[in-house]
Amino acid sequence: MSDCAPVVARVFSTDERQALYDVIAHRRDVRNEFLPDPVPEDVLRRILGAAHAAPSVGLSQPWDFILLRDPVRRAEVKRAFDRANADAQEMFPAEQRSAYAALKLEGIEKAPLNIVVTCDRTRGGAVILGRTHQREMDLYSTVCAVQNLWLAARAEGVGVGWVSIFDPAELRPVLGLPDHVEIVAYLCVGYVSELFDRPELEARGWARAASLDAHVRYEVW
Amino acid sequence: MSDCAPVVARVFSTDERQALYDVIAHRRDVRNEFLPDPVPEDVLRRILGAAHAAPSVGLSQPWDFILLRDPVRRAEVKRAFDRANADAQEMFPAEQRSAYAALKLEGIEKAPLNIVVTCDRTRGGAVILGRTHQREMDLYSTVCAVQNLWLAARAEGVGVGWVSIFDPAELRPVLGLPDHVEIVAYLCVGYVSELFDRPELEARGWARAASLDAHVRYEVW
Numbered sequence: 142m143s144d145c146a147p148v149v150a151r152v153f154s155t156d157e158r159q160a161l162y163d164v165i166a167h168r169r170d171v172r173n174e175f176l177p178d179p180v181p182e183d184v185l186r187r188i189l190g191a192a193h194a195a196p197s198v199g200l201s202q203p204w205d206f207i208l209l210r211d212p213v214r215r216a217e218v219k220r221a222f223d224r225a226n227a228d229a230q231e232m233f234p235a236e237q238r239s240a241y242a243a244l245k246l247e248g249i250e251k252a253p254l255n256i257v258v259t260c261d262r263t264r265g266g267a268v269i270l271g272r273t274h275q276r277e278m279d280l281y282s283t284v285c286a287v288q289n290l291w292l293a294a295r296a297e298g299v300g301v302g303w304v305s306i307f308d309p310a311e312l313r314p315v316l317g318l319p320d321h322v323e324i325v326a327y328l329c330v331g332y333v334s335e336l337f338d339r340p341e342l343e344a345r346g347w348a349r350a351a352s353l354d355a356h357v358r359y360e361v362w
Numbered sequence: 363m364s365d366c367a368p369v370v371a372r373v374f375s376t377d378e379r380q381a382l383y384d385v386i387a388h389r390r391d392v393r394n395e396f397l398p399d400p401v402p403e404d405v406l407r408r409i410l411g412a413a414h415a416a417p418s419v420g421l422s423q424p425w426d427f428i429l430l431r432d433p434v435r436r437a438e439v440k441r442a443f444d445r446a447n448a449d450a451q452e453m454f455p456a457e458q459r460s461a462y463a464a465l466k467l468e469g470i471e472k473a474p475l476n477i478v479v480t481c482d483r484t485r486g487g488a489v490i491l492g493r494t495h496q497r498e499m500d501l502y503s504t505v506c507a508v509q510n511l512w513l514a515a516r517a518e519g520v521g522v523g524w525v526s527i528f529d530p531a532e533l534r535p536v537l538g539l540p541d542h543v544e545i546v547a548y549l550c551v552g553y554v555s556e557l558f559d560r561p562e563l564e565a566r567g568w569a570r571a572a573s574l575d576a577h578v579r580y581e582v583w
Contacts, residue, residue: 145565147395147556150519151388153381158517160378161385165412165510167372174368186574191386193574195509198526200561200569207579214581229494241491259583270462270568271526273450277501278526281546284505285512288416289386292513296379298371305419305492305499317582325502335368340421344366347491348421353407353414358428360435361538362480 164296170341171300172245175252175331184297185254191293192258197282198272201265204283204325207316209255214315218327219249221311222304229306240347247304248329257316258287258326283325290328300333385517391562392521393466396473396552405518406475412514413479418503419493422486425504425546428537430476435536439548440470442532443525450527461568468525473550478533479508484542504546511549521554 153161180188189206197203209215230241249255260283272278291301304327312324342348374382401409410427418424430436451462470476481504493499512522525548533545563569 145567148559150395150554150557151384152519153385153517156377157381157384160374160381161513161517162408162412163372163378164374164382165415165514168415168417170417174371187383189578190574191383193577194386194389196389196391196512196524200563200571202572202577205577205579205583207581207583209581211581225495229491232489232494234489244491246492265569268453268455270450270465270563271467273453273527274446274529275526280498281501281505281508284502285509287502288506288509289513291417291506292382292510293386296374296382298373303417305496306494308495319583322583333371336371338369342421342491346366348486350421351423353411356414356423356426357410358426360428360430360432362426362428362540362543 164292168291168295169300169336171302171329171333171336172248172341173251174300174333174335175248175329176333177253178332179253180299180330180332184299188290188293188297188299192286192290195282195286195289198278199265199270201269201279201282203260203264203279204286205259205261207257207259209257210253215249215255217315218255218307218312221307222247222249225307244345244347246306248302249304252302252329252331254330256328256330257324258283258328259318260323260325261321262323263321280323280325287326294330298332300331300336302329303327304329385513389512389516390521390557392523392550392554392557393469393562394472395521395554395556396469396550397555398474399553400474401520401551401553405520409511409514409518409520413507413511416503416507416510419499420486420491422490422500422503424481424485424500425507426480426482428478428480430478431474433471436470436476438536439476439528439533442528443468443470446528465566465568467527469523469550470525473523473552475551477549477551478537478545479504479547479549480539481544481546482542483544501544501546508547515551519553520551521557523550524548525550
């Protein structure tokens with residue numbers, strides 16, 4: 142059982158901790174700052190490696206990463222976005238519609254690379270440790286991979302924008318997804334040399350972030 | 363509009379990038395290595411601050427963090443876990459049941475602190491930018507906060523274990539949750555001086571991680 146015992150845990154220095162906090166603080170949801178330069182294979186591999194090191198329920202690793210570069214396919218995705226975005230605009234109160242229409246909310250064609258992060262709902266078999274009472278845990282594991290990917294990309298100078306304004310049913314045939322595979326995140330990915338210094342929706346006056354204190358509770362809700 | 367333009371993006375050094383990759387690689391799902399030492403207020407604040415810096419759909423920040431220390435309440439949670447875990451064991455094929463029963467899958471009472479990360483499904487109003495076509499985006503934002511929390515904790519020498527083996531309906535009254543608030547993650551949190559050097563489920567022979575290559579696809583599934 143020597144193979145199966147914990148070992149002395151790696152200790153992180155103050156500088157290392159600060160690096161992590163800085164990456165977290167400087168991460169942005171990128172829509173318009175993408176540069177056309179391709180992301181080199183070794184950089185992409187490190188970013189995907191970070192995603193693949195995410196926690197997963199029962200070690201099921203339900204994620205896959207579909208790398209999309211084909212302009213024809215991306216144009217189809219863009220059309221699905223445009224349709225949904227037109228619908229979305231109508232859902233807002235009349236006084237917000239022109240502000241909504243003025244926001245750029247995707248970089249599907251501007252970014253040199255799109256990554257679709259999927260969740261295979263059948264991976265690991267019928268009964269998964271940790272998923273017996275919460276079926277959505279595989280989706281949540283996949284989101285953990287997305288967040289790792291996002292932070293790794295940021296540290297590499299690569300921006301990521303998560304696009305969620307589309308009807309997933311319209312993307313399934315474009316991506317050739319089988320029924321048991323779900324789209325969790327559609328990501329636009331590419332180098333950036335400029336970024337907003339705070340969340341873009343706040344910079345543009347659309348929304349305002351609340352302080353941490355408003356989100357901490359003790360013992361009960 | 364000068365307030366509303368991107369600025370030169372912070373560049374991360376090779377050392378800073380490596381720090382992030384090391385934290386990601388050394389993160390573990392902790393069940394049994396918790397030490398009783400309390401997590402100091404400033405450390406906890408930094409960890410929660412990292413969580414609160416997560417991306418959120420439409421900047422809705424739907425998460426809350428309920429800090430649970432009360433032993434009576436945690437004993438109730440532990441009983442909910444025990445009930446579900448007994449059920450779970452029966453779901454596995456007969457030949458896996460004794461291996462399942464031998465696994466320690468929670469640190470609810472051993473860890474000095476539990477953090478329940480919730481999602482307020484109503485936060486930000488009826489129509490949320492980015493959530494118009496994918497209702498689950500608020501849950502996914504909350505998971506991004508969990509992963510930030512997990513990484514920050516690891517960098518601070520604090521372990522985190524995500525417990526998902528319970529019926530959420532049993533925890534709702536214990537936590538006084540209103541109907542519009544969902545539990546996304548139940549986390550056990552505390553200092554660790556030892557950790558497994560790879561995923562514990564792999565070290566214990568329960569599951570085996572696949573290589574990244576098995577998870578990368580091109581253009582289509």
